[in-house]
Amino acid sequence: MQPERTFSTDGFAGLEHNFLTGRLEDLVQWARKRSVMPATFGLACCAIEMMATGGAHYDIARFGMETFRASPRQADLMIVAGRVSQKMAPVLRTIYDQMMEPKWVISMGVCASSGGMFNNYAIVQGVDQIVPVDVYAPGCPPGPETLLHAIFTLHDLIGTGEILKRREDSGAGAGVQVAQLDGQTDTSVTLSAPTMVTKG
Amino acid sequence: MVASEPAADHTESGDQTESIDQVVDSAEPEPELHGAPVTTSHGIVVAHPHRTALVALVATLRTGGYWQCLDVCAVDYLTHPGRPELPGSVVAERFEIVVSLLNHRQRSRLRIRVQVPESDPSCPSLFAVHPGSEAPEREVYDLFGIVFDGHPDMTRILMPEDWEGHPLRKDYAIGRIPVQFKGAPASR
Amino acid sequence: MTTTETTTTETTIGDTAALDTTALDLTALDAARDALTNDDSVLRLGELEAEERSGYQPPTDEGTGERMIMNMGPQHPSTHGVLRLVLELDGEIITRSKPVIGYLHTGMEKTGEDLTYVQGCTNVTRMDYASPLFNELAFSLTTEQLLGIEAPERAQWIRMLMCEMNRLSSHLLFMASNGMDLGAVSMMLYGWREREEVLRFFEMVTGLRMNHNYIRPGGVAADLPPGWKDAVRRVLDPLPDRLAEFDILMTGQPIWRERLQGIGVITTEQCLALGTTGPILRSTGYEWDLRRDMPYLRYDEVEFDVCVGTYGDSFDRYAIRLAEIGESIRIVRQILDKMPPGDFRIQDKKVTPPPRARIGESMEALIHHFKIFTEGFKVPTGEAYVAVESPRGELGVYIVSDGSGKPYRMHVRGPSFVNLQTLPHLMKNTLIADTVAVVSSVDPIMGEVDR
Numbered sequence: 001m002q003p004e005r006t007f008s009t010d011g012f013a014g015l016e017h018n019f020l021t022g023r024l025e026d027l028v029q030w031a032r033k034r035s036v037m038p039a040t041f042g043l044a045c046c047a048i049e050m051m052a053t054g055g056a057h058y059d060i061a062r063f064g065m066e067t068f069r070a071s072p073r074q075a076d077l078m079i080v081a082g083r084v085s086q087k088m089a090p091v092l093r094t095i096y097d098q099m100m101e102p103k104w105v106i107s108m109g110v111c112a113s114s115g116g117m118f119n120n121y122a123i124v125q126g127v128d129q130i131v132p133v134d135v136y137a138p139g140c141p142p143g144p145e146t147l148l149h150a151i152f153t154l155h156d157l158i159g160t161g162e163i164l165k166r167r168e169d170s171g172a173g174a175g176v177q178v179a180q181l182d183g184q185t186d187t188s189v190t191l192s193a194p195t196m197v198t199k200g
Numbered sequence: 201m202v203a204s205e206p207a208a209d210h211t212e213s214g215d216q217t218e219s220i221d222q223v224v225d226s227a228e229p230e231p232e233l234h235g236a237p238v239t240t241s242h243g244i245v246v247a248h249p250h251r252t253a254l255v256a257l258v259a260t261l262r263t264g265g266y267w268q269c270l271d272v273c274a275v276d277y278l279t280h281p282g283r284p285e286l287p288g289s290v291v292a293e294r295f296e297i298v299v300s301l302l303n304h305r306q307r308s309r310l311r312i313r314v315q316v317p318e319s320d321p322s323c324p325s326l327f328a329v330h331p332g333s334e335a336p337e338r339e340v341y342d343l344f345g346i347v348f349d350g351h352p353d354m355t356r357i358l359m360p361e362d363w364e365g366h367p368l369r370k371d372y373a374i375g376r377i378p379v380q381f382k383g384a385p386a387s388r
Numbered sequence: 389m390t391t392t393e394t395t396t397t398e399t400t401i402g403d404t405a406a407l408d409t410t411a412l413d414l415t416a417l418d419a420a421r422d423a424l425t426n427d428d429s430v431l432r433l434g435e436l437e438a439e440e441r442s443g444y445q446p447p448t449d450e451g452t453g454e455r456m457i458m459n460m461g462p463q464h465p466s467t468h469g470v471l472r473l474v475l476e477l478d479g480e481i482i483t484r485s486k487p488v489i490g491y492l493h494t495g496m497e498k499t500g501e502d503l504t505y506v507q508g509c510t511n512v513t514r515m516d517y518a519s520p521l522f523n524e525l526a527f528s529l530t531t532e533q534l535l536g537i538e539a540p541e542r543a544q545w546i547r548m549l550m551c552e553m554n555r556l557s558s559h560l561l562f563m564a565s566n567g568m569d570l571g572a573v574s575m576m577l578y579g580w581r582e583r584e585e586v587l588r589f590f591e592m593v594t595g596l597r598m599n600h601n602y603i604r605p606g607g608v609a610a611d612l613p614p615g616w617k618d619a620v621r622r623v624l625d626p627l628p629d630r631l632a633e634f635d636i637l638m639t640g641q642p643i644w645r646e647r648l649q650g651i652g653v654i655t656t657e658q659c660l661a662l663g664t665t666g667p668i669l670r671s672t673g674y675e676w677d678l679r680r681d682m683p684y685l686r687y688d689e690v691e692f693d694v695c696v697g698t699y700g701d702s703f704d705r706y707a708i709r710l711a712e713i714g715e716s717i718r719i720v721r722q723i724l725d726k727m728p729p730g731d732f733r734i735q736d737k738k739v740t741p742p743p744r745a746r747i748g749e750s751m752e753a754l755i756h757h758f759k760i761f762t763e764g765f766k767v768p769t770g771e772a773y774v775a776v777e778s779p780r781g782e783l784g785v786y787i788v789s790d791g792s793g794k795p796y797r798m799h800v801r802g803p804s805f806v807n808l809q810t811l812p813h814l815m816k817n818t819l820i821a822d823t824v825a826v827v828s829s830v831d832p833i834m835g836e837v838d839r
Contacts, residue, residue, distance in 0.1 A: 040465050044492055044835050045517035045598055047469070048561070052587075052597075055580030070465040085838070087360045088462065088470060088491040095463055117510065121367055121375025122359075122495030141598055242533050242772045267417060267660045270775075271801040273786060280790050285770070298786065300773060300801070307682050311773065331424040332663030335809050343497075352425075353432040358490040358838055361435050367498055374498055 025161060032076070032102065033158040035064040039075030041095065043082025046109040049141040050081045058144035063151065072098040077154070078131070083111035084124045096131045104158070106150050107133040110140050234260050237287035246311045248290045251297070254314050255324045258299065262329060266301040266310055269330035272337050273298050274344045278370040294318040295346055299326065316346055325351040343368035420657030429812040431476050431484035438474045445476070455483060460823065462491045468565065468827055469834030480819045485812045492838040500798035504764025505531050508795065510601045512785070515800055516836040517599060519558040521550050522778040523800070524603040526785040529684065529774040531605035534767045534789050537739065542730035543607035548685045549723045550593070550602065552716045553623075557586040558779040559709045559716070562831050563634060566706060569828040570647050572637060582630055585623045592619055606740045607733030617724055624717050631713060639707065648703035652814040652826035655700060663806045666781025667712070668830060671697035671704035678777035690722045702829035739765050764793030780804050780831060802836030
């Protein structure tokens with residue numbers, strides 16, 4: 001005995017509920033997070049673990065991300081995997097600038113997040129001095145599971161749309177301002193009041 | 201198999217069966233190798249020529265079987281307590297260029313240490329004898345500021361071209377930034 | 389295309405026969421050296437100048453036609469890390485080139501002067517990050533030479549086991565990336581699949597998949613866990629079948645052969661003049677392998693062959709590395725049988741920290757632990773250079789000690805740094821598409837190139 005169908009009164013009578021409806025924003029975010037295309041920006045050891053994440057055991061293709069685009073024009077996500085040296089920093093910024101909006105950055109590994117164990121003249125102490133970072137993945141190198149966790153965090157942020165707000169408004173990031181010019185003398189670090197983004 | 205050689209000054213040149221050890225064990229007051237004083241360090245023979253005699257020594261050694269120059273590096277002895285291992289006739293300077301050679305037939309290594317003064321940081325290049333020393337010499341120039349005369353491309357190789365300073369010198373700070381959570385300039 | 393064969397030389401235990409160099413004479417070496425110093429393969433152009441002059445070069449008075457200077461990298465899917473190639477092209481053909489490095493310069497040698505000898509391995513291990521244990525081994529051997537100590541017997545065998553497993557994982561990485569660079573994209577997955585098993589073993593023993601900090605001065609950090617033999621067998625047993633799969637996919641394939649045979653040819657004399665070591669030197673037919681010819685650890689007690697090529701081209705280098713995987717498997721199987729019992733670390737209290745349990749019992753143990761991990765152990769004044777045969781060539785560490793707990797100067801002779809000098813000569817008069825094959829066959833790891 002089929003239950004009696006009740007029809008909503010908002011004009012969909014007769015269509016037999018064959019439509020999915022939702023906000024356009026949600027659909028766009030759902031599509032975006034299911035097909036993020038990373039740009040190949042593997043620099044050092046973290047690149048090896050990033051490639052391992054693309055391998056058969058950890059299989060980033062499950063999440064639609066196995067196509068690492070060589071051209072930044074075709075990529076959404078820049079996973080900065082490895083230590084960024086003085087010479088590489090302008091190249092990093094150029095590649096970031098060449099990516100089309102919306103674009104995201106995962107800082108993979110401690111060297112990209114903060115300079116890691118190399119607190120010296122040669123390494124930029126945190127890639128967030130050059131590009132705005134959305135997710136930081138710690139580890140030296142972070143195993144594929146950690147990278148996948150970072151990617152899921154990114155997917156969640158894309159899904160809630162929080163990530164499209166300008167970063168200054170949402171207060172993300174550690175607020176570290178470092179004027180590191182020539183690496184010659186110990187540079188002073190000025191910190192603004194740390195604002196943490198709580199998971200809402 | 202090593203062919204005819206300029207019949208040189210010392211018997212060591214060209215004779216494959218005579219080993220370097222015989223040079224060191226010789227009864228001379230200061231053992232030497234083609235005119236350069238010689239010491240040993242953990243089983244490896246170390247020659248200490250003057251920098252003007254470096255290229256000639258390396259060329260002669262190459263003829264004598266040291267076909268490969270593996271590495272050219274430099275050391276800045278500015279804050280070193282002292283180098284008692286240097287032979288008496290060698291004047292210690294701030295910089296040293298260290299050349300590592302390898303003899304495949306005798307399976308032996310040889311090291312050459314050349315003193316380079318701070319007032320005139322230059323040294324003849326080994327490029328004409330060992331083309332493979334091009335990149336290591338550029339690295340030494342980049343990180344220490346020692347110029348190699350006769351090098352085809354004396355430019356920076358690791359640091360950006362417009363970088364000022366030579367990072368591996370002892371009077372160049374490591375460039376550390378103080379880390380937030382320590383609350384003090386970072387110290388290990 | 390002619391068939392390239394890889395020939396191997398039988399080595400028996402205790403064989404100390406000298407390398408047969410009768411075919412080499414000084415005139416050939418001199419000719420190669422003169423050619424290399426005067427030839428026109430290397431584009432000696434400053435980086436800023438190359439940027440300004442990039443694009444079409446007008447015809448010159450010397451008669452060179454229209455050339456183009458083009459940049460490849462540093463962000464490029466096929467340049468094996470951050471290597472930048474400035475190419476001078478005549479159409480599709482490369483006339484001159486220059487590898488530009490420094491994009492991964494980490495100041496590791498400067499950092500090395502700031503870390504104690506105990507911490508030094510954490511720094512050095514990140515240089516050649518595809519084979520981290522070799523860096524640690526070279527550093528530890530040099531420190532031990534300065535200290536005048538030798539690691540105990542079991543530690544030597546453990547080190548050998550871990551290093552040969554690392555050679556396996558590094559060569560599998562080469563197989564994967566070489567395959568993918570040349571279009572056999574599935575090779576990437578196969579290579580990584582085998583590598584994961586080796587990394588699983590490493591995680592079991594050292595705690596980390598990469599950059600292990602396991603081989604330390606005095607021995608190794610921890611003993612092999614119970615069940616390690618089964619773990620090794622689980623890694624090794626499927627490998628011969630998998631290597632046969634690689635053969636089907638690559639070695640016999642006409643496309644693979646067309647792309648690699650005759651590409652990137654180098655001669656023995658050129659290699660010796662350029663200071664090249666490792667599979668590149670062996671691909672020219674010159675059998676020099678530090679494990680056999682200047683043995684360290686206990687390589688003189690295991691039986692293995694040294695793989696050499698014939699033509700000095702990229703196919704030979706690929707085949708050598710594939711064969712070396714087989715040789716490493718052979719060595720590891722022998723180690724399984726020959727592993728002696730004993731200490732995994734030297735019992736010298738000044739060098740080795742005490743076991744954790746003793747710290748609560750003995751004041752001395754506590755003090756030693758404290759001193760070793762804060763100040764580090766003091767190493768007598770002196771200088772030493774020790775080299776090992778890494779998957780890329782001769783990896784050497786030169787340490788100058790001033791008697792304190794930190795190296796005064798630590799220099800690492802990275803094989804890829806010196807091997808990269810062969811690139812302009814390998815790429816001369818080849819096509820751009822061959823650049824990828826050549827760079828891949830040289831197998832540089834930029835971490836040790838730039839340090």
